Amino acid sequence: MKIQELADRMGLSVHTIRYYEKEGLLDERHVERDQNNYRHYSDEAIERLTLVKRFQSVGCSLTELKQILLGLDTNTTTTQQGIEWVLSKIKEIERKKEEYDQVLATLNRMLEYKVALQNGPGKEHR
Amino acid sequence: MKIQELADRMGLSVHTIRYYEKEGLLDERHVERDQNNYRHYSDEAIERLTLVKRFQSVGCSLTELKQILLGLDTNTTTTQQGIEWVLSKIKEIERKKEEYDQVLATLNRMLEYKVALQNGPGKEHR
DNA sequence: GTAAACTATAGAGTAAACTCTAAGGCAAGC
DNA sequence: GCTTGCCTTAGAGTTTACTCTATAGTTTAC
Structure with missing residues (x-):
């Protein structure tokens, strides 16, 4: 092509x-x-x-x-070297996935907050 | 500070x-x-x-x-708008997490291949 | 058979996110 | 009191990954 x-x-x-x-x-x-x-x-x-x-x-x-x-x-x-590189890369990606989970948690908190605000305005705090 | x-x-x-x-x-x-x-x-x-x-x-x-x-x-x-933005962001992050899983799969294939090569050289293919 | 659409190259331009430099003021240790 | 080191600003420079432009050759459609 x-x-x-x-x-x-x-x-x-x-x-x-x-x-x-x-x-x-x-x-x-x-x-x-x-x-x-x-x-x-x-x-x-x-x-x-x-x-x-x-x-x-x-x-x-x-x-x-x-x-x-x-x-x-x-x-x-x-060789050992290449294997270690891949292993370190795998660890890195797994760390990154955890970061993603934390970001998801933050976004979900934002979402809940926004939804609550929309449903019951006037009761924003607590 | x-x-x-x-x-x-x-x-x-x-x-x-x-x-x-x-x-x-x-x-x-x-x-x-x-x-x-x-x-x-x-x-x-x-x-x-x-x-x-x-x-x-x-x-x-x-x-x-x-x-x-x-x-x-x-x-x-x-407002609805803000909620939708967060929702779309959440979807995006979830898609990205899937990409990470695919990358992990690729890296694991690389790892297995390299380990196999190291353990039994001469039997690389199949 | 010619215009529109696609291909090529070399090289310039752009956006994002730093990163560094210059020139000077403040501060802490000896 | 003076050197060393951290602080300030404004602005220039760098890197990465494109993105676009100019110029020119090729192919396809009518």
């Missing part, structure tokens, strides 16, 4: 996709060039970008993502 | 704290000025910045945070 189609399917702009390629998040398994020099994307590009979006949405920078993808692609970092 | 102490306690830089104040995330309940014009922070500043960090860590922009804090501070946005 060509870049515009991929962009539409992924909900990204063509600029962003080219930018990701420049940043090394896509490689020959995902993009090739037609005779006319147009980029041609494989289905693997979809998978890759889905992964990119997913990790990005939990706060990974593109630099960090490159590390992660490298870890998925090659066995180079396989 | 003075700005450096607050910064140390919160794990922020003094620059960042002044920046937050300029952006309207802190007000007279959190900062006052001594005779020498030094900023003097109340304990409420700690609570406030904790909240700021918490919401920020789940992807809220400072602009959005200002809205949230306004909603906590005043009753101005209390």
